[in-house]
Amino acid sequence: xxxxxxxxxxxxxxATAFCAATAARADDAARVQLSIKDHKFDPAEPxxxxxxxxxxxLTNLDPTPVELESKQLRVxxxxxxxxxxxxxxxxxxxxxxxxxxxxxEATTFxxxxxR
Amino acid sequence: MLGALIIVFREAIEAGIIVGIVLAATKxxxxxxxxxxxxxxxxxxxxxxxxxxxxALANALQGVGQELFNAAILSLAVVMLAWHNLxxxxxxxxxxxxxxxxxxxxxSGARPLFALGVVVAVAVMREGSEVALFLYGLIAAGxxxxxxxxxxxxxxxxxxxxxxAATYFGLAAIPARRLFGVTSALIAxxxxxxxxxxxxxxxxxxxxxWFADAAWDTSAILSDTSLIxxxxxxxxxxxxxxxxxxxxxxxxxxxxxFALSRTFAHRAPAPRPAPAGExx
Numbered sequence: 001x002x003x004x005x006x007x008x009x010x011x012x013x014x015a016t017a018f019c020a021a022t023a024a025r026a027d028d029a030a031r032v033q034l035s036i037k038d039h040k041f042d043p044a045e046p047x048x049x050x051x052x053x054x055x056x057x058l059t060n061l062d063p064t065p066v067e068l069e070s071k072q073l074r075v076x077x078x079x080x081x082x083x084x085x086x087x088x089x090x091x092x093x094x095x096x097x098x099x100x101x102x103x104x105e106a107t108t109f110x111x112x113x114x115r
Numbered sequence: 116m117l118g119a120l121i122i123v124f125r126e127a128i129e130a131g132i133i134v135g136i137v138l139a140a141t142k143x144x145x146x147x148x149x150x151x152x153x154x155x156x157x158x159x160x161x162x163x164x165x166x167x168x169x170x171a172l173a174n175a176l177q178g179v180g181q182e183l184f185n186a187a188i189l190s191l192a193v194v195m196l197a198w199h200n201l202x203x204x205x206x207x208x209x210x211x212x213x214x215x216x217x218x219x220x221x222x223s224g225a226r227p228l229f230a231l232g233v234v235v236a237v238a239v240m241r242e243g244s245e246v247a248l249f250l251y252g253l254i255a256a257g258x259x260x261x262x263x264x265x266x267x268x269x270x271x272x273x274x275x276x277x278x279x280a281a282t283y284f285g286l287a288a289i290p291a292r293r294l295f296g297v298t299s300a301l302i303a304x305x306x307x308x309x310x311x312x313x314x315x316x317x318x319x320x321x322x323x324x325w326f327a328d329a330a331w332d333t334s335a336i337l338s339d340t341s342l343i344x345x346x347x348x349x350x351x352x353x354x355x356x357x358x359x360x361x362x363x364x365x366x367x368x369x370x371x372x373f374a375l376s377r378t379f380a381h382r383a384p385a386p387r388p389a390p391a392g393e394x395x
């Protein structure tokens with residue numbers, strides 16, 4: 001299984017290189033703070049400036065896990081019960097972007113208002 | 116209960132289809148069932164671990180641990196799928212020349228079963244970790260509805276297993292001479308789709324900020340969250356709003372696998388009319 005092993009090592013090395021690259025991420029991103037409690041986003045309609053990368057920080061105050069998802073924001077990330085995550089969003093043109101909890105898509109959602 | 120069934124089934128679709136394709140691609144090879152079973156078992160174990168440490172994983176590597184982990188294991192699956200196809204291209208020409216010999220060579224055990232076992236494990240781990248998290252959530256929430264939701268989850272898993280079986284039997288019905296070509300093509304598209312997903316995770320992690328705009332938006336025609344959309348998402352990597360980078364990575368992966376397969380096929384020994392043919 002030498003070729004397999006070698007290929008695996010290359011793949012992991014590439015991933016590690018990418019990890020190192022994250023350290024150089026832009027710090028000028030706009031920050032949006034969100035929390036979720038009783039399966040409701042707070043604020044439900046956060047705002048962010050247009051044309052700047054956005055970092056969304058989500059704190060899950062419920063004991064159940066949440067999967068923050070948005071097609072338009074291209075976000076898909078799990079946050080454990082009582083946990084917190086940050087997600088990176090590219091610079092966006094003005095608009096209303098829907099996001100939701102993938103486990104409760106119909107009832108737990110919000111809009112990121114970019115202006 | 117229906118809600119739980121749908122959530123679990125949705126996650127089981129991708130893993131189910133991939134397991135079905137792998138079983139069909141390795142049909143007849145000794146140890147292939149065992150390899151797939153071990154792959155599933157490793158995947159379930161991995162999924163439970165990923166779910167149990169979801170919080171730690173999310174916070175690792177400056178908050179992008181989850182994305183990079185997903186990108187890494189998806190890349191691993193892509194490499195394994197590509198390797199399988201190159202191996203098949205190398206040997207497939209000789210195999211196709213003699214349908215009877217096909218069985219013998221395949222049964223010699225030289226096939227990269229290990230590669231496909233890894234793919235099964237990755238698929239089950241990726242999709243399974245979300246199911247495991249969902250189940251943890253149910254248990255954490257407790258109450259009288261939990262039993263109902265657990266039943267729904269079990270039915271969702273059963274539906275996923277049924278889809279897996281349907282994929283396998285659908286492919287297994289293809290004549291052996293054609294099966295290699297069909298599964299190789301399926302695997303190439305599967306690999307391209309997974310590499311595009313890996314690119315998406317790298318973009319989410321902020322390490323690949325290029326070409327982030329949507330290449331197209333076909334969500335009004337076919338949403339990738341619909342059942343058909345999800346099946347196509349797995350089979351050919353369909354996405355209704357992919358980034359330009361995702362589209363580029365998809366095309367590059369597909370082109371690379373086909374080009375390399377072609378090169379390998381040309382270098383492969385020519386079909387032998389007699390058993391004692393010369394190697395070129």
